[in-house]
Amino acid sequence: MPWNDVTVKEQRQNFIRDYRLGYCTISDLAASFGISRKTAYKWIDRWEQHGAEGLRDLSRRPSSSPWQTPEAIREELLAVRGSKPHWGPKKVLDIVSRKHPRGDLPPRKTKRFAPHPNPYQESLCAQKPAIPPAKATYIAHSPQIG
Secondary structure, eight states: OOOOOOOHHHHHHHHHHHHHHTOSOHHHHHHHHTOOHHHHHHHHHHHHHHGGGGGSOOOOSOSOOTTSOOHHHHHHHHHHHHHOTTOOHHHHHHHHHHHOTTSOSOOTTOOTTSOOOOTTHHHHHHTOOOOOOOOOOOOOOOOOOO
């Protein structure tokens, strides 16, 4: 006997179908589908506003990030880091904070604000020596005393 797999969207459609029939209260329907009443009302509201399209999963991504560094400051951080690649994040933030004292700068531990360029990366890869072949290892056996 094959198992009846029910997707989340199908479960929501079945819930709306049963809701439209009107045989049960919303509390009973929610209990029979294993969801809270709050979720049941949310599905009903989405269905009434958007139809069947409203029953699909919505993105959980926030619409904005209050902790995100403003683009102008980020570009300035990148410019300072590009002109002085040997400077660390503490010095770069100190220089930029003189121009932007409001405090919109990322924390010093944040390395994502300006990736550190590695000017030696290509030359190191080009000069990388070949791996020597593995040497044979000999194990001295002691005579068995018996």
